[in-house]
Amino acid sequence: MRMSGGRIRFRGNIQAWVMIWTALVSLLLGWPSRCVCQAPSDPAVPPIDPGTNANDVPAAVPGNVVRAGEPLAVALPGGIAEAVSRVEAYDETGKAVADAAVAENGVAVFGRGTLAPGWYQLRYKNTAGESVGSTTAAVLMPFDRPWNPDDNPIAVDLAVSWLAPEDVPDSAAGLVRLARMAGVGWVRDRLRWREIQPDPDTWAETTRYDATAELQKNSGLRVLSVFHDTPAWTRPADGSPVDLRHVYRFCAGLSRRFKGRIDAWEPWNEANAGNFGGWPIHHMCAWQKAAYMGFKDGDPAIPVCWQPIGGINTPSQAKGILEGGVASYFDIFTIHSYDWAHSFASLWSNALQAASGKPLWITEIDRGIAGGLSDPLDDLPLDRALLKAKYIPQEYALAMVNGAARVFHFIL
Structure with a gap:
């Protein structure tokens, strides 16, 4: 893991890892292929909650990885935040599927349910529609069975x-x-x-x-x-x-x-x-x-x-x-x-x-x-x-x- 442009970068390539868990779920555990990247939900284990601040506003989380139904907050790198007006999400086929406006605090929020389970490339766009950088994100489905x-x-x-x-x-x-x-x-x-x-x-x-x-x-x-x-x-x-x-x-x-x-x-x-x-x-x-x-x-x-x-x-x-x-x-x-x-x-x-x-x-x-x-x-x-x-x-x-x-x- 390393820092770059104000972002935590996790060694091993997040975009590959997110897609890896998708395949692992279906191949190793016999779950349906659309049960993508499932996250544990055993009540015996402390739950994993999305980041929030004191006003219950979504906050950015490491790797931009959230569970299905949670909002995804994307914090822009400090060096380009002022130049970015929107963040566009592209799936693994390269298709644009959603976008989110950048607020004054330099955070773009994809609302609950906006992104289906899967991996995404997030492209930073300026007012002219040009890409000035990118990061990755993932939306995971909860596990449907106990986790031990x-x-x-x-x-x-x-x-x-x-x-x-x-x-x-x-x-x-x-x-x-x-x-x-x-x-x-x-x-x-x-x-x-x-x-x-x-x-x-x-x-x-x-x-x-x-x-x-x-x-x-x-x-x-x-x-x-x-x-x-x-x-x-x-x-x-x-x-x-x-x-x-x-x-x-x-x-x-x-x-x-x-x-x-x-x-x-x-x-x-x-x-x-x-x-x-x-x-x-x-x-x-x-x-x-x-x-x-x-x-x-x-x-x-x-x-x-x-x-x-x-x-x-x-x-x-x-x-x-x-x-x-x-x-x-x-x-x-x-x-x-x-x-x-x-x-x-x-x-x-x-x-x-x-x-x-x-x-x-x-x-x-x-x-x-x-x-x-x-x-x-x-x-x-x-x-x-x-x-x-x-x-x-x-x-x-x-x-x-x-x-x-x-x-x-x-x-x-």
Whole structure:
């Protein structure tokens, strides 16, 4: 997520994501194809209300995503607000379907029921009818059935603690709102060891990670978290590996501190990759054991995942995990996958062997698509956004067909 022209920009391309949920609903859950982008409405979970101000006037919401029957308020970027007189809505076929006048406060409001469920490109028009910019929006239908995060295999890597700018008010809440409206049950987040425990004898009293964990938990989401940094005080001057007793104590402290707010842990991320350490498999296995025992010391009931390997799990990596007896030191086996969905069956065979019958979670998954460099903010052109939207439901479905119990798309 990033800021541009006064707007919060959510990484992963909102226009593609909105169309993705449309297809996911019909493909994965068997709902009618016109039950577009359904948002959860289980009364047991706090409701997601449209933004309003003190006078009950519709306010803009992150991503311009609302539920059917709610008004859509579109706040114009500050740099062009004075030049825009109307905002026109175009559907995914490029057809103009509605417009709204811009009020003196720089907000255009599409009234209740003006926009049918679906995805829209919103074009900013000046008095001459010329387009001077655009954004995207979506209208979602409510779910027609109970929502239970623990039974829901559809998850997303939200990374709210890192992607929500601390200098943008309510940006974290905006990301969490979008995740809930998408209907996912689990999200993935991150934290930094050096910010939680800056020196051996000091734990920070409160951090952004405490705030985001509380925010996500209160929204009804389940949270998987990961760390992949070490404070300077843990690293020996001679370059030798970190003392695993530090790892044990840190993980024990994490599970005690976040008990009831974070629901599962990964003790590192892609350690075999050079930018995350470049560790050999025996180093990964030793780290895993120390972290697992620490997490369980702090909270015996907390699920602890294997630390996912970067790239395709190889036969030698699977052999190292099996011969190292590591299956007793994870509750869930996790992998990352950035390959074509039709190849999952062959590419995941070693991972499934290493999992030793434990549940398999794909905690990062995607297949990139070139944007063509036609947009300064990296948004995909419409034809490629449609292609991406058609692909991602296949990604989820084929991941589950090939053994995944939970799938986290990277990244909202």
